[in-house]
């Protein structure tokens with residue numbers, strides 16, 4: 001039973017018995033995750049990975065980090081074009097430097113701990129339960145589905161809202177200093193942007209909105225970033241900060257656009273071009 005192998009080798013199944021969804025330990029873990037997600041859009045499952053594996057987790061990340069696409073990009077918090085027609089005082093006009101770099105899925109060995117977790121069906125089932133989703137699918141995108149997010153000293157992953165509904169991540173290597181995950185729970189809602197509050201955070205006067213997570217390698221983080229502005233604060237010291245991003249959707253077949261893929265990874269694959277062609281044609285018939 002391959003799935004059981006992943007569970008017992010990688011996950012601390014004494015704390016998170018994923019193969020036994022009816023157990024009181026697992027029911028309590030799911031209940032807590034759901035309650036915290038409903039409250040703040042964020043929950044951390046501490047010590048998800050077996051403690052004796054945290055050094056392997058770190059070392060594997062360190063080995064793949066040189067394959068990240070390093071290119072500083074000018075962005076805003078909303079992931080919209082910088083020349084968008086916005087009022088003078090709109091926080092979307094504040095330009096930030098995105099200095100993090102992603103190692104794409106095709107550079108992450110299939111036997112790496114994070115890759116084995118990402119594709120494990122019981123892990124996916126557990127994550128879906130925590131988010132209260134009926135189903136969960138890996139991205140069909142060969143690059144964006146699983147990434148290692150690398151923030152080098154002097155860099156940050158600046159304030160932003162996510163375009164996806166939910167994110168699953170795991171710190172694999174902390175920074176020596178800085179590199180803290182900071183977030184503003186529900187600073188906007190589906191009904192209201194709360195631009196004044198967002199501007200306050202972006203300009204450094206919104207401390208009252210900001211919460212900080214103390215993450216340790218091997219903690220599993222579940223996050224809903226569409227309404228909660230968040231960032232990884234500037235990294236300092238000698239070490240890069242590494243985190244695995246496990247990207248899932250509630251519908252199958254998710255492939256990134258050609259433009260965004262080139263920005264994030266510096267290249268595109270035939271799958272991205274094919275998906276773009278399908279989107280234009282609206283069907284999969286031969287020309």
Ligand SMILES: O=C(O)CCC(=O)C(=O)O
Pocket residue numbers: 149157162167169181230231232243245
């Ligand atoms: O690396 C992290 O902890 C945060 C990543 C993030 O916010 C993102 O990829 O959208």
Ligand SMILES: [Fe+2]
Pocket residue numbers: 160161162225230
């Ligand atoms: Fe994000």
